Amino acid sequence: MNNLLDTTTDVLLMGPGPSCVFPEVYEALSRPTLGHLDPRFIKIMDGIKELQQQVMQTKHALTIPMSGTGSAGMETMFVNLVEPGDKVLICINGVFGGRMADVAGRLGAEVDTVDFEWGTPVEVDKVAEALKEKTYKMVAVVHAETSTGVANPVEEIGLLVKEHGALYLVDAVTSLGGMPVKVDEWGIDALYSGTQKCLSCPPGIAPVTFSDAAVAKLKSRPGKVPNWYLDLTMIVNYWEGAKRAYHHTAPINMLYAFYQALFNVVEEGLDNVFARHAAMHRKLVEGLAGIGLEMLVDSEYRLPMLNAVKIPDGVDEAAVRSKLLNEYNIEIGPGLGPLAGKIWRIGLMGHTAREENVNRVVTALGNVLE
Amino acid sequence: MNNLLDTTTDVLLMGPGPSCVFPEVYEALSRPTLGHLDPRFIKIMDGIKELQQQVMQTKHALTIPMSGTGSAGMETMFVNLVEPGDKVLICINGVFGGRMADVAGRLGAEVDTVDFEWGTPVEVDKVAEALKEKTYKMVAVVHAETSTGVANPVEEIGLLVKEHGALYLVDAVTSLGGMPVKVDEWGIDALYSGTQKCLSCPPGIAPVTFSDAAVAKLKSRPGKVPNWYLDLTMIVNYWEGAKRAYHHTAPINMLYAFYQALFNVVEEGLDNVFARHAAMHRKLVEGLAGIGLEMLVDSEYRLPMLNAVKIPDGVDEAAVRSKLLNEYNIEIGPGLGPLAGKIWRIGLMGHTAREENVNRVVTALGNVLE
Numbered sequence: 001m002n003n004l005l006d007t008t009t010d011v012l013l014m015g016p017g018p019s020c021v022f023p024e025v026y027e028a029l030s031r032p033t034l035g036h037l038d039p040r041f042i043k044i045m046d047g048i049k050e051l052q053q054q055v056m057q058t059k060h061a062l063t064i065p066m067s068g069t070g071s072a073g074m075e076t077m078f079v080n081l082v083e084p085g086d087k088v089l090i091c092i093n094g095v096f097g098g099r100m101a102d103v104a105g106r107l108g109a110e111v112d113t114v115d116f117e118w119g120t121p122v123e124v125d126k127v128a129e130a131l132k133e134k135t136y137k138m139v140a141v142v143h144a145e146t147s148t149g150v151a152n153p154v155e156e157i158g159l160l161v162k163e164h165g166a167l168y169l170v171d172a173v174t175s176l177g178g179m180p181v182k183v184d185e186w187g188i189d190a191l192y193s194g195t196q197k198c199l200s201c202p203p204g205i206a207p208v209t210f211s212d213a214a215v216a217k218l219k220s221r222p223g224k225v226p227n228w229y230l231d232l233t234m235i236v237n238y239w240e241g242a243k244r245a246y247h248h249t250a251p252i253n254m255l256y257a258f259y260q261a262l263f264n265v266v267e268e269g270l271d272n273v274f275a276r277h278a279a280m281h282r283k284l285v286e287g288l289a290g291i292g293l294e295m296l297v298d299s300e301y302r303l304p305m306l307n308a309v310k311i312p313d314g315v316d317e318a319a320v321r322s323k324l325l326n327e328y329n330i331e332i333g334p335g336l337g338p339l340a341g342k343i344w345r346i347g348l349m350g351h352t353a354r355e356e357n358v359n360r361v362v363t364a365l366g367n368v369l370e
Numbered sequence: 371m372n373n374l375l376d377t378t379t380d381v382l383l384m385g386p387g388p389s390c391v392f393p394e395v396y397e398a399l400s401r402p403t404l405g406h407l408d409p410r411f412i413k414i415m416d417g418i419k420e421l422q423q424q425v426m427q428t429k430h431a432l433t434i435p436m437s438g439t440g441s442a443g444m445e446t447m448f449v450n451l452v453e454p455g456d457k458v459l460i461c462i463n464g465v466f467g468g469r470m471a472d473v474a475g476r477l478g479a480e481v482d483t484v485d486f487e488w489g490t491p492v493e494v495d496k497v498a499e500a501l502k503e504k505t506y507k508m509v510a511v512v513h514a515e516t517s518t519g520v521a522n523p524v525e526e527i528g529l530l531v532k533e534h535g536a537l538y539l540v541d542a543v544t545s546l547g548g549m550p551v552k553v554d555e556w557g558i559d560a561l562y563s564g565t566q567k568c569l570s571c572p573p574g575i576a577p578v579t580f581s582d583a584a585v586a587k588l589k590s591r592p593g594k595v596p597n598w599y600l601d602l603t604m605i606v607n608y609w610e611g612a613k614r615a616y617h618h619t620a621p622i623n624m625l626y627a628f629y630q631a632l633f634n635v636v637e638e639g640l641d642n643v644f645a646r647h648a649a650m651h652r653k654l655v656e657g658l659a660g661i662g663l664e665m666l667v668d669s670e671y672r673l674p675m676l677n678a679v680k681i682p683d684g685v686d687e688a689a690v691r692s693k694l695l696n697e698y699n700i701e702i703g704p705g706l707g708p709l710a711g712k713i714w715r716i717g718l719m720g721h722t723a724r725e726e727n728v729n730r731v732v733t734a735l736g737n738v739l740e
Binding site for chain 1: 371373374375377378379380381383385387388390391396397398399400401402403404405406408410413414417437438439440441442444445449469472473476477564566572573574594595596597598599616617618619620621622623624626627629630633636637695701706
């Protein structure tokens with residue numbers, strides 16, 4: 001019997017995630033497993049909550065990691081907050097906005113959408129119009145649209161949502177740890193992220209935060225949350241208080257990794273981390289211009305950590321990606337949906353966002369395209 | 371800032387899970403993260419499916435790991451199969467049978483239960499009576515009740531369920547990899563497990579298997595599965611076929627660990643693994659008798675991997691567990707529900723089930739109780 005793990009190798013992960021993992025996070029992953037009720041593990045849980053609050057810039061008490069990947073964070077947000085018939089407005093300018101509409105719809109929400117061309121941002125005026133026409137219980141938007149490389153105006157939309165009196169729901173899977181995500185200042189009521197983007201931890205954990213208003217909606221539900229695994233009314237009893245009531249066995253080693261990743265980000269300092277992402281993004285755009293490549297998104301709306309690069313006419317985009325992976329050990333991502341075949345997606349997330357990596361991908365792409 | 375991970379230490383995990391992790395699994399966890407669409411990772415996925423089929427003793431095509439802990443496996447089973455109004459019969463003789471009833475009920479199933487005293491097995495005759503009284507779409511039972519240490523007669527119940535024409539759903543969280551779990555031979559239509567028991571991998575993955583009949587029910591649903599994250603109709607497109615359609619980012623490193631754990635079990639040989647568990651169980655029971663401790667469950671229904679030990683009169687059970695953890699670095703578990711304060715739960719799961727560990731816990735318990 002062959003052990004297939006022998007085929008794993010150190011790839012420079014410059015796609016839309018997973019990103020390169022911090023060396024300390026790999027070490028954390030393989031520390032001895034503790035029981036989920038061991039007092040030492042409970043201390044680590046408390047440490048995670050504190051660091052997660054710092055990275056999310058929030059004081060929300062309900063700020064915890066869920067036991068699944070980023071998409072489980074999306075499911076957690078909607079399944080806990082949506083009751084059948086709730087009117088929900090969702091802004092869509094890429095795959096992940098669309099996914100939110102699908103998730104909320106399955107849970108019985110009455111979903112309306114405001115849609116925008118992929119590669120352009122959500123327009124605040126159009127959201128304002130929609131909010132004038134109907135009363136919504138919730139408004140949801142993706143901060144960093146991983147499928148297009150666009151940054152959405154989360155702060156501005158937040159002001160509108162507050163005036164309207166709705167709960168404000170945000171996807172920060174790709175933005176958290178790579179650009180400011182100010183949960184409290186921006187009036188965000190529920191937000192989720194993943195570990196495999198700018199936190200540079202393998203996929204498997206979904207950090208979430210819920211405001212007091214969101215928790216009040218959750219607690220006022222007439223029935224049970226229709227998802228036992230993600231039911232926050234029970235999960236909080238494990239993450240808070242003296243009793244630490246067992247709900248499900250926490251993913252201990254992934255939580256070690258998540259703790260270490262948060263630790264690294266906070267130790268470097270949020271402002272330094274954001275500045276590094278921005279600088280590497282500028283360097284990448286410059287380097288790509290030097291080999292004749294253009295960006296999809298207008299400069300003012302570009303994400304630093306997810307760069308949508310136009311594929312030149314006549315280039316076999318999949319062959320380029322294969323060559324990068326097989327000959328240069330670099331992974332970049334393809335376009336999705338209407339952008340398939342039109343863009344590559346180059347990630348500069350967390351530990352990936354370093355000068356040597358920018359140089360390496362630009363040189364390699366230049367060689368392959370020659 | 372202190373790194374709290376420095377407080378982790380190598381505890382002998384002899385509770386109800388997590389269990390001691392194979393050294394090779396720790397190594398697998400910290401291998402370089404690959405992209406979830408990297409051809410090398412897809413080979414590992416294929417390897418996982420094949421080994422998981424061997425360990426589950428099934429040829430079901432839909433045999434894959436879900437991206438969550440064992441409880442996410444329970445949620446996966448019910449959310450994919452239950453449609454509102456479906457009549458479901460659930461056998462309950464412990465916490466996890468009760469949890470199945472809760473999960474299925476939240477999803478709109480009409481749940482009936484057959485209940486048995488904790489510490490005793492599900493009685494086949496009572497299940498037969500219930501099946502005579504009403505027509506059920508599904509019947510569910512826990513194979514190894516982790517809360518009590520009882521083995522339920524899964525094979526015998528399976529024969530009844532087949533006659534009745536219902537789907538047969540089984541929880542094998544604690545049994546898989548520690549005693550025979552013959553999915554095909556026993557006519558099981560849907561089964562889930564976890565990684566943190568007899569597979570000796572950290573918690574975080576839920577292996578599941580669905581028969582063709584279960585898949586047919588899933589495909590005939592009139593609407594969407596009311597849970598995007600666990601929707602098997604989409605997830606199979608990532609785990610099968612040439613296209614490997616992205617659904618959510620797979621938990622790469624946890625899947626490395628799961629692959630390695632399956633590899634270890636298959637390499638030792640299922641029969642050898644089961645014999646080792648049985649031998650260690652006998653040795654433990656003998657050792658405990660030597661220090662005056664008795665088992666809760668009648669010998670013919672005892673699980674090898676989860677041993678419910680009666681607490682002697684007048685003993686402060688929590689103090690004993692604390693002492694074991696703090697002075698001997700051994701974790702054992704308390705009783706739950708009606709068995710709280712009445713039993714300890716001593717796990718002999720996977721890599722934990724070794725002679726040196728049995729000797730260590732018996733000696734330590736003897737010292738503490740002296």
